[in-house]
Amino acid sequence: MNVTKRYEKELSPEQSQELISVLKVRFEKNMPRHNDINWAKVQSKLVAVPEKMWSLNEMEVTGGEPDVVGYDEARDEYIFYDCSAESPKGRRSVCYDREGLESRKKHKPENNAIDMVTAMGCELLTEQQYRALQKLGDYDLKTSSWVQTPADIRERGGALFCDFRFGHVFLYHNGADSYYGARGFRCSLRV
Template sequence: MTNRKKELSREEQEEILRTLKDRFEKNMNRHQDMEWARVQGKLESSPEKLWSINEMERTGGEPDVVGYDKKKDEYIFYDCAAESPKGRRSVCYDQEARESRKKHQPETSAMEMATALGIELLTEEQYRELQKLGNFDLKTSSWVQTPANIRELGGAIFCDRRYNTVFVYHNGAESYYAARGFRGSLKV
């Protein structure tokens, strides 16, 4: 993954804000009782987080507001693309797993890419919350944050939705597939 400057030009800022506003207005079920003007104000006052949101969009995540933390005064964004973001697939779980592969190492891993984008992988709980807002990952799957005790034994977990049910599975952390990526979250 190439290192990109972590700031957007004025034109890029305007473009991502237009995209986010359109998505916000088309998906009000994800953020009832929230006002776009307040969300936009938070994004405009956090240029580095707006850059991360733009990276979520650039890699196919279709980020949208899914919650608001009143105590911290933060809006919560998740990747809301119907399938695991296309620009974040074919990655193993983390750097240790990637480096352990003797052959066919992927360029990066889910954890490394999330760090580079300035976001976090969804937890299993967040993934289940997302699934209450729609039907996601009907054809793909997404790595989620893996508990340390599972990771220490070489495994990692991922989720998807099949048969109108959210499933949690395990795999070796070094595995990667064309239909598995990861979804991220960001608080602004």
């Protein structure tokens, strides 16, 4: 069973090469996001971990436009965030988590952010990561994105999301069961 599961989360050689090409072009077009990072080193890390390539592909096919935004020297890991201008189209109209989804009596969305991000093998951005992303450009000018919510807020039925308006990041709250066509979520991934 584990072998099958792992195989399902690996890209074919053709898919891997296509993804590497897309990521390289994006990397080269957006150098201010990662001025001191060498693409060849990123690529060698990527090809060494097929499950991370699969996760990056999931970020890509759902509209996230993942790109390198940093390097953690202590852990020797490159950090990728979704860098699409707006919250990724393939991840909108979702509740915050399964509990929020199950608590809805009517008009349930198809999914929730926490289950989706977990299935993708990624992590939901934190508020701090979201604020760091905004220093690299202007994101979510028309949309909003769920962010990791502290347990004490979640226990009371709430969930947090952010957007960028009037030149500032705004942190808001909603019921975890809420969902909107313009709200999705952004991922982070360490490779």
